Amino acid sequence: MHKLSFFSILFFLLANLTLNAQETQAAFTINAANKTVVFSEIGKLKIVGTDANEMRISGAGPRKRNSRAEGLKLISVSGLQDNTGWGLSVTEDGNTITVEQVGKKNNEYTIELPHSAVLQYTQSTTDGSHFRIESFSGEVDVTMMYHKVYLFDVAGPVAVNCVYGDIIAEYTARPPSGDLRLHATYADVDLTLPAATAANLSLSTSYGDMYTDFDLNVDRGTMNEGGKLNATINGGGKLVSLQSTYDDIFIRKK
Amino acid sequence: MNTNFTETDLIDYLSGELEDSKIVALEKAVQNDESLHQRLEEYRGIYGWLNSQDKLISSYSEDEFLRSAAHHLQNSSAESKSPRLRILRYSAIAASILLVFSLGWWLGGSSVLTNTQDFASQWEELLEGERSSHRIAATRLIASQPNVDEALISRLGILLREDPSPNVRLAALEALATLGQYHYARQELIMSLEPNGPAAVQIQLIEILIELEETKILPRLHDWSQDLSLPQYLRDAAELGRFKLDKI
Numbered sequence: 001m002h003k004l005s006f007f008s009i010l011f012f013l014l015a016n017l018t019l020n021a022q023e024t025q026a027a028f029t030i031n032a033a034n035k036t037v038v039f040s041e042i043g044k045l046k047i048v049g050t051d052a053n054e055m056r057i058s059g060a061g062p063r064k065r066n067s068r069a070e071g072l073k074l075i076s077v078s079g080l081q082d083n084t085g086w087g088l089s090v091t092e093d094g095n096t097i098t099v100e101q102v103g104k105k106n107n108e109y110t111i112e113l114p115h116s117a118v119l120q121y122t123q124s125t126t127d128g129s130h131f132r133i134e135s136f137s138g139e140v141d142v143t144m145m146y147h148k149v150y151l152f153d154v155a156g157p158v159a160v161n162c163v164y165g166d167i168i169a170e171y172t173a174r175p176p177s178g179d180l181r182l183h184a185t186y187a188d189v190d191l192t193l194p195a196a197t198a199a200n201l202s203l204s205t206s207y208g209d210m211y212t213d214f215d216l217n218v219d220r221g222t223m224n225e226g227g228k229l230n231a232t233i234n235g236g237g238k239l240v241s242l243q244s245t246y247d248d249i250f251i252r253k254k
Numbered sequence: 255m256n257t258n259f260t261e262t263d264l265i266d267y268l269s270g271e272l273e274d275s276k277i278v279a280l281e282k283a284v285q286n287d288e289s290l291h292q293r294l295e296e297y298r299g300i301y302g303w304l305n306s307q308d309k310l311i312s313s314y315s316e317d318e319f320l321r322s323a324a325h326h327l328q329n330s331s332a333e334s335k336s337p338r339l340r341i342l343r344y345s346a347i348a349a350s351i352l353l354v355f356s357l358g359w360w361l362g363g364s365s366v367l368t369n370t371q372d373f374a375s376q377w378e379e380l381l382e383g384e385r386s387s388h389r390i391a392a393t394r395l396i397a398s399q400p401n402v403d404e405a406l407i408s409r410l411g412i413l414l415r416e417d418p419s420p421n422v423r424l425a426a427l428e429a430l431a432t433l434g435q436y437h438y439a440r441q442e443l444i445m446s447l448e449p450n451g452p453a454a455v456q457i458q459l460i461e462i463l464i465e466l467e468e469t470k471i472l473p474r475l476h477d478w479s480q481d482l483s484l485p486q487y488l489r490d491a492a493e494l495g496r497f498k499l500d501k502i
Contacts, residue, residue: 036384095384118385120419124453141386143420145453155270157387159421161454163487174277175270178387183424185457196281198268198298206461235298237269239394245461 027058028084030097036118038098042088043128044108049115049136055097056112057086076102113138123147130165139178148187156180162187172254175199179239189242190250198237201251204228208248259283259290264297381409386419393422397429404438411442414459420452427455431462440466447471449484456488460495467502475499 032055039045050056074082080089082102086109089100099111104127113119115137122143123131130148133140137155144162151158151169157178160167166187169180175197182189193199193214203210206227216231242249259280266272267280284291380392393413396406410433413426427446433439443466447459463471478484478492 120386139385139387141419141421143452143454157390159386159390159419159425161420161424161452163453163457173274174272177270179390181390181421181425183421183454183458185454197270206465245458 026085027056028086028088028090029054029056030090030092031055032097032117033114034095034116036096036120037113038096039111039119039121040098040100041123041125041127042099042101042109044130045121045128046108046110046132046134047119047121047136048110048112048134049138050112051115052112053114053116054112055114055117057084057088057090057099058110058112059086059107074102137177158182161185166190170254171197176238176240179241181239181241183241183243184245184247186246187244188247188250189244190252191240191242192252192254193240195253196234198234199232199240200236200238201231201233202228202239202241203231203249203251204241204243205245205247205249207246208244210249210251212251213253214251261297264294267294268297377406381413386417386422389413389417389419389422390425393425393429397432402433402436402439407433407436407438407442410439411446414442414446414455415448415451420455423452423455424458427459427462431466434462434466440468444468444470447474449478449481449488453485453487457491460491464495464498467499469499469502472496472499 031053033053037055039047074087076089080100080102082089084090087102087107088109089098089102091098108129113136118139118141119133119136120141121131124143124145126146128147130150131142131144132150132152133154134152136153140151140154140156140158140160142149142160142162144160144165146164147162148165149160149162149167151160151167153171153173154169155174155177157180158169158176159179159181160169161183163185164187165184166189167182167184168188168190169182170192171194172192173194175194176199180191182191188208195214201216204227208227210229214233216229216233217236219230219232240251242251259276263272263276263280267277272280284294377392377395380388380395383389383392393410396402396410399406407430410426410430414423414430417423417426427443430439430443434443443459443463447456447463449456460471460475475492475496479489479496481489484492
């Protein structure tokens with residue numbers, strides 16, 4: 001019995017001293033209406049559109065934090081400081097807000113972003129994980145090196161490039177209202193659109209295949225050996241440009 | 255006949271701007287109401303025709319536009335109404351579409367502009383835009399012109415090499431590749447082949463120069479494939495490019 005109590009107390013102490021203690025945290029907010037918000041090198045990020053004017057940063061799960069850092073501010077070698085309480089640096093310069101990760105702990109963030117904002121995202125390292133955007137009506141400009149990009153009901157205009165990760169976009173409620181440009185180098189591009197979507201398609205792959213269940217009205221005058229196909233669906237409309245240089249393209253009906 | 259949906263609703267639906275709550279109701283109503291279905295198809299035909307035009311709506315005078323729309327619809331419709339009534343109706347619909355779209359057409363991402371008087375100022379304004387979507391639109395606008403001069407090609411080259419957004423650079427690259435028949439465009443592409451810049455752009459640029467069979471880049475690709483100071487992805491792309499060009 002005494003031995004059991006001793007181990008129970010020891011476990012309790014270790015749990016409190018663990019280097020990655022997890023805790024809850026109040027959300028950080030800043031007015032981002034009609035501004036350009038630049039996200040750079042952030043671990044695991046999910047953006048969700050909001051009608052509010054404020055950008056709201058919170059965690060998708062409990063935040064990883066070193067319990068020894070209680071009362072201290074996280075800093076980085078590049079001089080960034082955690083001014084959000086979430087391991088992120090948020091700075092504002094004119095009409096641009098820049099959000100950067102401070103430190104190396106890959107926390108998982110959910111950020112609510114006003115529909116009137118312009119979203120720019122860059123991830124160039126193997127750190128972190130996939131990037132996800134949901135139900136956002138603003139402009140999107142994403143550059144990703146290694147991870148996947150998921151877009152769900154992102155009205156656009158949207159431009160995404162990704163070297164090694166798939167780009168998966170799905171429109172359930174309505175088609176994109178702006179031009180949609182998805183470019184993957186060594187990975188798939190997979191797009192799902194409502195069946196009634198009217199669009200001008202520009203599909204291109206040099207070494208992959210293309211698949212669809214839409215009825216394409218192919219512009220035969222632009223067909224070439226470079227793996228590029230121009231076509232319309234449902235009479236034509238916004239530009240949908242899909243390119244996967246070395247892999248496959250999928251365009252599906254919802 | 256279903257009277258709950260206005261012409262504006264149908265146009266908004268086709269352009270993807272109808273409220274979510276109305277989309278489901280409209281689609282259900284279309285399935286059950288043949289007259290509504292026919293109205294929607296009429297609008298879809300006009301909308302598709304508008305999008306297939308080589309000229310932006312704003313470059314037409316209203317009279318020209320209506321005459322053109324009426325001509326198209328007279329030839330394309332299979333309805334049994336009198337031709338005069340049909341043309342009048344379609345012209346009215348086309349006019350309403352014109353009014354709805356004329357203001358937001360360009361910034362909404364429309365495709366082409368060829369009015370020569372407005373062209374220079376419009377692409378200049380787009381190129382200087384803060385938003386990457388505007389600069390991307392400028393690249394499409396330039397590439398769509400029947401004749402492109404050296405100065406415009408040079409601007410595309412600058413975008414390809416210097417724009418802060420890799421997606422704009424990719425759009426400029428695509429535009430220059432489309433203009434590959436121009437000597438200057440090829441020069442800009444070759445000049446842009448440098449061992450720095452966004453990965454997706456560098457790899458795609460090598461691919462395009464291979465498609466254009468630009469064997470002049472072979473020595474550079476050879477050097478890059480051997481240069482251990484360069485990132486692995488670039489050495490791999492250079493090695494692959496060298497292999498492909500060697501076979502030409």
